[in-house]
Amino acid sequence: MIGLKGKGIRTATVVAATAMLGLGAFLAMPEDAPAAGKIYQGKLYSATRGGHMVFTNITIDADRQMVSGSIAGRMPLPNNDGADAIELSHDKKTIYYPTWDSTLYTVDISGDEPKVIAEKKWMKEVSKSCGSHMGPDGKLYLTSMSFGDIHVLDVDNPKEAKLMDRLYKTTYLCGVQVTANKDEVWTTDMKESALYVYDAKTHKQKNKIEIGGEFLHRARWSPNGERLYQASTGSMSPDANGNFRIIDAKSKKITDKIVLGPNYDAHDVVLTPDEKYAIVAVRRVPAKEFKDSEYVVFNLETKKSIGTISMCAGCHNANGVDPEVKPGREVFICGAQAVWK
Amino acid sequence: MMINAQNLRKTYRADRERLAAVDGAVFSCRKGDYVSIVGHSGSGKSTLLSLLGGLTRPDSGSIVIDGTDILALSDNDLAEFRNRKLNFIFQFASLMPTLTALENVILPTAFSPDPRPRQETAREAAELLAAVGLQDKLKAYPGQLSGGQQRRVAIARAFINHPQIILADEPTGDLDEETEAEMIELFRRINRERQVTFVVVTHNSAMAAEAQKMLIMRNGVLQEA
């Protein structure tokens, strides 16, 4: 008995230790990690020109290399103005949604339905924010198409969001990203078709990465901050042949270019936490013909598209809406952000 | 030969067909000749005269004046040639309405490749106007002159550049008999004294009779009288 007892205790100890290890490993798992069985599930939030923010459920099935998704809802903006930029807070509970008229909407997305919790104009003039970044310093960086510079906003108190700096002026800015170590600020100029890298302390330009001949839009860091994903129309003319480039943050060299094809105008790139899939926010062009935007999902290993989700036409058609296409109020999405389960 | 024109043909489009205003005309004259061409209205006399003066180019044929093949000349050279060698008296009142009689007479000298002193041309113009009996109308504008007086100014102008050939189309059309006689006499005198060649298109029998050679134009065809 004693022997057996002793054996039993040993066995129990081993089982308990294994259980503890398992529990520890479970607890140590990062929050953002994809669900087991290679299924990525999340919610995508898009800025649109139609005066409402759109949010979409997305599922990427890695085994079957399939994408499914549906629009989960829309949130009309109180002033019903169009927007290009959209940015998630670090805790992923808040969306910052700057409309063209320089109003910053702070949207709480922690509940079932997104809710505007603050609305504040940070400047009188129309700034036409194109791109955005929640900097590592906790400040919101917005690019201005009207002024061609970066607006830095103090959003500690969203109700009193305040402009605290304006800098890095070029011509027609869209992308802005700050490195995690706060050393560099990367901007993307659409008209100049180039990326600029600035020293964040001296504000002096360090590098210029010229693309040329393309209308460049938003850029986003990879989750580990080692690569920049730069969306592009692929052309200065309306005949878009959209693509996105991958730029190495250290060497500042373009390491890859993935082309979406004609009639696709890439505006933003969202990545899965493991950087295996890229969800590209695209406009279908000519806009008057398609009246639609899509999320196109790419497998970054095979560099192939595995599926798309219609973002405008599907929903509009289902609701019997045929929006008028006019300057400043087109039917398409721009910036995108994702919250993964 | 002063003028030697061979097989001149000039057609115009009328409705759907081409009409020959001048049809195979052969014309020649020597320096100092006085030639008259008579014929009905529309027989092609004026067209022939304009061909001989290089105002229009024939469809075919050749024109040699004083040894120069005028059809081989460029438009500019032809203009210079006209200015130097010949002058016209038209059947219409061919004065510039904004210029005085004196200025109208001087006008051809403005286009001369070898301009003469202004005073000299003015003096000569005044003399020419006096010769046609308009010494008191030097500063009159065409609008202040009668049709006959205007015609006389045009005749005076024809001689300002000392042409070797005068191509006159009904030169005495508007003139009274007395003036007409004076003009015919003037032409004869210049013809004799300066050996200027005259080709005159006229209905006037007296004027035609003055000619050493008379030609008849019938339906574009030129014949000896």
Add this chain to the structure above:
Amino acid sequence: MPIIALALKNIRRKLSRSIALALAVALVAGLLFAGAVSLKGVTTSIGLGSQRLGADLMIVPAGHEEQARTTMIAGRPSASYMPAEVFDKVLGIKGVKRASPQIFLSLSTFQCCSPVDAFLIGFDPENDFTVTPWLKDKLAKPLGRNEIIIGRSIPVQIGDQMIFYGQTMTVVGYLADTGFDYIDHGIFMTLDSARAMIRESRNNDETAAIEVGEDVISTVLAQLEPEVTPERGAVFVEYEIEGVRAIASQDVIGAIKNQLFTLLRMIVGIGLALWLVTIALIAVVFSMVVNERQREIGLLRSLGAKRRTVFALITLEAGILATIGGLAGVAGGGGLLLLWKNPLLAAFKLPYLWPEPEFIAAAAILALLAATATGVIAVLYPAFSCSRLEPYEAIRQGE
């Protein structure tokens, strides 16, 4: 007889038609000339004013930025106030090189020989960099209590005395002409004098009291470090100090330039439309003229005129006519500018200094050239086509 004489005689031939064409060209040339001179004048004076103002930023109480902009543009200070401590705060903001506070007292009409608008402004001579640099002659000693410096438009002499709110002030200096009412109509005294004036006005029963607190200022003018753009400087100030607005002088100039650009576009648009209409008008009229004169042209050609002579005659005629129109336009435009300058500027609240004589001369020459070109361009086709006609053809068609 030179061709030019013939062209001149042709112009006189149908005088009323010639005058009508010249007037059409005059309108275009006048518009171009007057537009260019007036716009240049306004931009020059704004540029000069802001340059002389020397301030990158004008910091004013929030809600009064429009009046402040008006101050910078039209030079009429508005009486708005903020705590005097704003000045110290501005000095502490990164990128601010120096700053100077001013206080605007309510407008007063000074009556002497003729009524003149006068703006009472208290400033800080110690920190000042906007008023004293304009002094015609340096002051012999620091500006004292009851002493004032006056702008160019105040009709008094150094040594004269002026009374405001019961305070007798002595003129000790005057400023250069700026084209800015704010400066030209300003009566500048120290902040201490201004505050004393406020105090005394309350104690003096015979004058109206100035209802302003003593520890206030109206504006702080700030100069920034070279590496800080006015745009950024304004953001820093507004971020750090509650209740104020910082107006970048550049922005104001930019806004005016935008307004002027719109105006310019309008002028250019109207000018272009008029120009095209004028070209078409001249082209049509000269086509008719050439048609009328076909027999004359044939005659000239028969007398030995070359094609280029005929071409030159027609273009010369139109060119002379258009040049005469251009001269009339420049003279007329200049005259109207002289006559209407003041009411127009008052209506648009814009400052004005005449541009440099070289610019006016250049604008006049350009307007004249444009006018001449109008005539020449318009008749190119009719002149060319008639010069190509065979002389006999021209005579026959003329018949």
